[in-house]
Amino acid sequence: MKLVIAIVHDEDAHGLIKMLTASEFGVTKLASTGGFLKSGNTTLLIGVQKERVDSVLSIIEETCKTRKEITTTTSLMGDNSVMGMPLEITVGGATVFVVDVEKYLKL
Amino acid sequence: MKLVIAIVHDEDAHGLIKMLTASEFGVTKLASTGGFLKSGNTTLLIGVQKERVDSVLSIIEETCKTRKEITTTTSLMGDNSVMGMPLEITVGGATVFVVDVEKYLKL
Amino acid sequence: MKLVIAIVHDEDAHGLIKMLTASEFGVTKLASTGGFLKSGNTTLLIGVQKERVDSVLSIIEETCKTRKEITTTTSLMGDNSVMGMPLEITVGGATVFVVDVEKYLKL
Ligand code: NI
Ligand code: NI
Ligand code: NI
Numbered sequence: 001m002k003l004v005i006a007i008v009h010d011e012d013a014h015g016l017i018k019m020l021t022a023s024e025f026g027v028t029k030l031a032s033t034g035g036f037l038k039s040g041n042t043t044l045l046i047g048v049q050k051e052r053v054d055s056v057l058s059i060i061e062e063t064c065k066t067r068k069e070i071t072t073t074t075s076l077m078g079d080n081s082v083m084g085m086p087l088e089i090t091v092g093g094a095t096v097f098v099v100d101v102e103k104y105l106k107l
Numbered sequence: 108m109k110l111v112i113a114i115v116h117d118e119d120a121h122g123l124i125k126m127l128t129a130s131e132f133g134v135t136k137l138a139s140t141g142g143f144l145k146s147g148n149t150t151l152l153i154g155v156q157k158e159r160v161d162s163v164l165s166i167i168e169e170t171c172k173t174r175k176e177i178t179t180t181t182s183l184m185g186d187n188s189v190m191g192m193p194l195e196i197t198v199g200g201a202t203v204f205v206v207d208v209e210k211y212l213k214l
Numbered sequence: 215m216k217l218v219i220a221i222v223h224d225e226d227a228h229g230l231i232k233m234l235t236a237s238e239f240g241v242t243k244l245a246s247t248g249g250f251l252k253s254g255n256t257t258l259l260i261g262v263q264k265e266r267v268d269s270v271l272s273i274i275e276e277t278c279k280t281r282k283e284i285t286t287t288t289s290l291m292g293d294n295s296v297m298g299m300p301l302e303i304t305v306g307g308a309t310v311f312v313v314d315v316e317k318y319l320k321l
Contacts, residue, residue: 002316003112003204005217005259007242026202028114028148031138031245041242043259045112045150047204057319065321095240097217097261098317102109103205105164107172110219110311133309135221135255138245152219152257154311209216210312212271214279
């Protein structure tokens with residue numbers, strides 16, 4: 001048995017929990033925030049048999065990978081019209097630790 | 108030294124912390140919720156010398172084991188009387204991971 | 215790779231996160247409270263290469279060590295004057311677990 005501790009961005013947490021649950025992995029969601037200047041992280045605990053660790057890691061990778069997204073900022077112009085500007089931002093990313101479990105109990 | 112990570116139902120958490128504290132185990136309570144469709148879980152971190160792990164597990168087992176309880180639902184009858192109906196529900200349950208601690212520091 | 219799980223007092227958490235971040239350690243802050251009669255703890259997860267574990271432990275030790283502080287209590291006297299009384303209190307303290315990480319993923 002292994003314990004996967006995954007720290008993901010809040011916006012990816014819901015989708016990831018959905019994907020993991022669909023594959024019948026048990027997930028526990030801890031509230032968390034990032035460090036000093038970061039914010040909005042969620043920590044997940046996922047208990048998993050060692051043969052299925054890679055399957056969990058693939059799902060996390062797929063759901064949370066760092067990726068570019070286009071958002072639109074709007075600016076007020078001098079003539080009072082509003083101009084939309086496409087802006088590329090980076091979202092996603094995750095930090096994942098896999099830890100050995102010596103004893104596992106399911107009551 | 109071992110670290111016991113116990114995910115228990117909210118309604119069992121208070122009693123479990125009380126029992127563990129009475130046996131002089133140090134307990135830290137993390138807020139948590141279950142996965143996609145579950146809710147109301149509490150995660151506890153319990154640092155414990157390896158000789159006492161089984162004692163912690165027994166306390167968790169005793170306090171949190173899955174069990175049937177009778178609750179009473181009330182229904183409004185056609186003649187405006189209220190009828191109480193006994194309903195058997197399953198409560199309790201826990202997921203417990205024991206992890207090895209390489210270094211332990213108490214400041 | 216190692217995972218440092220540090221349970222510190224709330225009042226030390228901010229300073230500790232600042233110090234760890236300044237030394238470029240990644241820190242995730244979990245909300246937590248102590249057990250039965252304790253309150254106001256913060257749990258931090260710090261992923262760290264094994265060569266740098268001692269450096270993390272030193273920072274925690276320095277920032278969170280148990281120490282005496284003088285606080286002032288004020289009492290209302292019989293003549294309606296207020297008297298300040300110096301009171302020595304113990305603050306700080308931390309519980310730290312270092313756990314081995316079998317697999318580490320940074321997406
Ligand atoms: Ni990120
Ligand atoms: Ni349950
Ligand atoms: Ni303390």
